[in-house]
Structure formats: C-alpha cells, structure tokens
Amino acid sequence: MAVKRAKYLVADDEYHFVTDDKALRVLDSNNNEIGTFRELGFEGKLITSGDYRDIKHTGVYRIKGVGGLPGNIPGDKESILTVTSIGDQNNPELTFYKVISPNGVILENTVSRSNQSGWGSGGVDLRNTITNINNILGDISKLQTDSKNMTGAINELNFKINNVSDNSQSGLESLKKDSDNRYLFKWGDTVNGDLSIKFGAKYKLRGKNGHDYNLASIDDNNNIHIGDADTNLHFWGNENPTFNGKKIFTEANVGSGSGLDADKLDGIDSSGFLKTNSDDTKYSGLRMDKRNIHFNIKDGENTETGLVFDKNNNWTAKVVATDIGDVHIQTGGKEYKLPPFTFNQDRN
Incomplete structure (x- = not known):
C-alpha cells in the first residue's frame, strides 16, 4: 500500500483530505x-x-x-x-x-x-x-487537640507527654492531683477511710518468686486468719508486745524479774509446793530419800523453832536447835537430847 507524504497544493491553496480513521x-x-x-x-x-x-x-x-x-x-x-x-x-x-x-x-x-x-x-x-484508612483514623475534625491534622495532633500530644516526668515524684504528684481522688494511686497513696475486705477474700502479699501469700483474711464464721501455711510468719515490735493489753512472754523476756505468774510447774499446781517466804502447811508425810542430808532448824537469830500440831495452834512438841548444833526434842514437858544422827533412806 502506498503511503502519501506530499502536500497537495492547487493554485497556491493547500488541500486537506478527509480520511476514514478505520482506513488510516x-x-x-x-x-x-x-x-x-x-x-x-x-x-x-x-x-x-x-x-x-x-x-x-x-x-x-x-x-x-x-x-x-x-x-x-x-x-x-x-x-x-x-x-x-x-x-x-x-x-x-x-x-x-x-x-x-x-x-x-x-x-x-x-x-x-x-x-x-x-x-x-x-x-x-x-x-x-x-476508606479503610479513613475508618481507622476516624473524623480528624473531631480531634480534641488544638491542631486538626494528624501530624500536628501527634506532635502536640508528644510535647505534652514529654513534659510529664514519670520518673520524678513531682511528676507523680502532679498526675495524682489531676486524677479522680476516689481511686488509689498504683505507685503509692494514702487511704483516708476504713478499708474492708469481704469474708472469703484475702489480703495478699506477692513474694519475690511471684507467688501470692495470705497476710490476713476472715472467713464466713468471722474467724480471722493471719499468715500463710506456705511461708514463715514473723512478728516485730518493741520489747514488751501485748495481747489484749496483756504482756506476751517469749524466750527473750521470761525468767527472773519477768513477773510471770504460772499456774503449774511441770504439771503441778502452785498449791502443791511449800512456800519459803511464809508459814505453810504440809498435808502429807515428808520423805527424804537422799542420805547425808542435814536438817537444820533456825528462825532468824533464834535457835529454836516450834512445830504446832493441835487445832488450837498450841504446840505439843517442840524441836530446839542450840548454838553449838545440838538438837533437843521437848514433848509433854520433858526434854530429850538427840545424839548426832542422819536421815536414812526410806525413813519418814
């Protein structure tokens, strides 16, 4: 097919040809x-x-x-x-x-x-x-910042965050003042009223191992439980701890001078022992089972001690100890001098 590239001029006029675009x-x-x-x-x-x-x-x-x-x-x-x-x-x-x-x-x-x-x-x-991006971003015009474009709003918030020091006490106190004072602050706060824990719930302390241990709780029978069976419990205080206002005795404060008034000693009631600082009465026989035990009788500066046997407090027999150690027994107005003697085993 021939290709025409020449211009067509007729009497100095330029002719334009109309050609079908499908044929071109x-x-x-x-x-x-x-x-x-x-x-x-x-x-x-x-x-x-x-x-x-x-x-x-x-x-x-x-x-x-x-x-x-x-x-x-x-x-x-x-x-x-x-x-x-x-x-x-x-x-x-x-x-x-x-x-x-x-x-x-x-x-x-x-x-x-x-x-x-x-x-x-x-x-x-x-x-x-x-559309998905717009749904994620939301209506930017509703931003509660001075800037209403995303970059400006982020920079504004970032500036405010950088001005809050999370690592300083002043920053924490400032944050606490701006928060609702009805709630406890997680990093330390003061409770101004009573704090109750319902029965069945426990006040726990978390150990270094991550395990929670019971410190105090109350059951549905109103019995209070202190401590946890899985760990040791230590009470600390001054040298005179009390329970219900009374002194608590421990191995640190018992003994002489403690004022401890025990009911029994080795399971024996206090009434089962003879007093040494006042008159006392023995209601059974006295047996001295050890030999070579000296029985000395002396009352202050006096060298004799009376033993009263009758119910009228009148003595019927008397033991007298002299200055030189002799022992005399007086019965019925008669006096008997005893030679030196010892108490033998199985003697009353």
Missing part, C-alpha cells in the same frame, strides 16, 4: 501494520495471547487471556490496557501500563528497560484502601 493504518518502523487509528486511538486493538510486556506501542488495547497480569485481573473477560511509550516504539526507554478490569480494579506499572515498578492499586482497590 499505523505502521511500525519496519512498515509492519500495528493497527488502525480507530483501534489504537478509540476502540482498542484486541489482543488475546502473549505477555502484556510484548505490547510496547502507544495505544489503547482490549486484552483477554494475556499473561503477566496480577491475579485480580480476570483472564476470561476483556480489560482495557492503555500503553504510553517514549523513544523507539520497538524498544522504548520507558513504558507506562495501565489496566482497567470489568470488576473495577485499576492497576498501574512502569517499565524501564529491564526494570519495573510493579503493579500498584488504583480504582476500587485504591478507594477501598482509602
């Missing part, structure tokens, strides 16, 4: 036909095979079953592919591809020789992405 053919540099002007400019040239990168000439294409496209581009339906190339159309410097599918997905890719940007979303995908 587009050729490559080797005079091979690429398509009609109507196909490449308006209707789209139909391509049903090969790879999309085989299409390098600028124009509009109808593609179906073409390889190399992303998976969200249906291969069984026609899509619109627009190609814009610069440089040699057979080997362009840069080619921009844009594909529009029937499902509303719009993808773009830029190819420069052997390099490509990769397919990027547009159309429905881009709109859905923007």
Whole structure:
C-alpha cells in the first residue's frame, strides 16, 4: 500500500483530505501494520495471547487471556490496557501500563528497560484502601487537640507527654492531683477511710518468686486468719508486745524479774509446793530419800523453832536447835537430847 507524504497544493491553496480513521493504518518502523487509528486511538486493538510486556506501542488495547497480569485481573473477560511509550516504539526507554478490569480494579506499572515498578492499586482497590484508612483514623475534625491534622495532633500530644516526668515524684504528684481522688494511686497513696475486705477474700502479699501469700483474711464464721501455711510468719515490735493489753512472754523476756505468774510447774499446781517466804502447811508425810542430808532448824537469830500440831495452834512438841548444833526434842514437858544422827533412806 502506498503511503502519501506530499502536500497537495492547487493554485497556491493547500488541500486537506478527509480520511476514514478505520482506513488510516499505523505502521511500525519496519512498515509492519500495528493497527488502525480507530483501534489504537478509540476502540482498542484486541489482543488475546502473549505477555502484556510484548505490547510496547502507544495505544489503547482490549486484552483477554494475556499473561503477566496480577491475579485480580480476570483472564476470561476483556480489560482495557492503555500503553504510553517514549523513544523507539520497538524498544522504548520507558513504558507506562495501565489496566482497567470489568470488576473495577485499576492497576498501574512502569517499565524501564529491564526494570519495573510493579503493579500498584488504583480504582476500587485504591478507594477501598482509602476508606479503610479513613475508618481507622476516624473524623480528624473531631480531634480534641488544638491542631486538626494528624501530624500536628501527634506532635502536640508528644510535647505534652514529654513534659510529664514519670520518673520524678513531682511528676507523680502532679498526675495524682489531676486524677479522680476516689481511686488509689498504683505507685503509692494514702487511704483516708476504713478499708474492708469481704469474708472469703484475702489480703495478699506477692513474694519475690511471684507467688501470692495470705497476710490476713476472715472467713464466713468471722474467724480471722493471719499468715500463710506456705511461708514463715514473723512478728516485730518493741520489747514488751501485748495481747489484749496483756504482756506476751517469749524466750527473750521470761525468767527472773519477768513477773510471770504460772499456774503449774511441770504439771503441778502452785498449791502443791511449800512456800519459803511464809508459814505453810504440809498435808502429807515428808520423805527424804537422799542420805547425808542435814536438817537444820533456825528462825532468824533464834535457835529454836516450834512445830504446832493441835487445832488450837498450841504446840505439843517442840524441836530446839542450840548454838553449838545440838538438837533437843521437848514433848509433854520433858526434854530429850538427840545424839548426832542422819536421815536414812526410806525413813519418814
């Protein structure tokens, strides 16, 4: 087919010819036909095979079953592919591809020789992405900050946060003043009223091992429990701890001078012992089972002691100890001097 490139002049007038765009053919540099002007400019040239990168000439294409496209581009339906190339159309410097599918997905890719940007979303995908971002961000105009754009609002909040010192007592006190004083502050606070723990619940202390130990609790019978069976319990105080206002005796404060008044000694009631600091009465026999025990009788500076036997407090017998150690027994007005003697075992 002949190609006319000359101008047509008639009597110095330039003539323009009206040509059918379907009849106007587009050729490559080797005079091979690429398509009609109507196909490449308006209707789209139909391509049903090969790879999309085989299409390098600028124009509009109808593609179906073409390889190399992303998976969200249906291969069984026609899509619109627009190609814009610069440089040699057979080997362009840069080619921009844009594909529009029937499902509303719009993808773009830029190819420069052997390099490509990769397919990027547009159309429905881009709109859905923007919608998701807006849903996450919310209505920016409702920001309760002086700045109503995201960057400015973040910088404003960051400035306020940096001015609060979490590591200083002053910062903590300032935070406490701004908080609701009905609640306890986690890092230390003062309770101004009674604090009750319901029965069945326990006031616990957490050990270094991460285990919680009972410190105090009350059961549903109103019995108070102190301590935990899984650990030792230590009470601390001054040298005179009390229970119900009475002194508590321990190994540190018992003994002489403690004022401890025990009911029994080795299981024997206090009434079972003879007093040494006052008169006392023995209601059973006195047995001295050890030999060579000296029985000395002395009362202050006096050398005799009377033993009263009758109910009228009149003595009927008396033991007298002299200055030189002699023992006399007086009974019925008679006096008997005893020779030196010892108490033998099994004697009363």
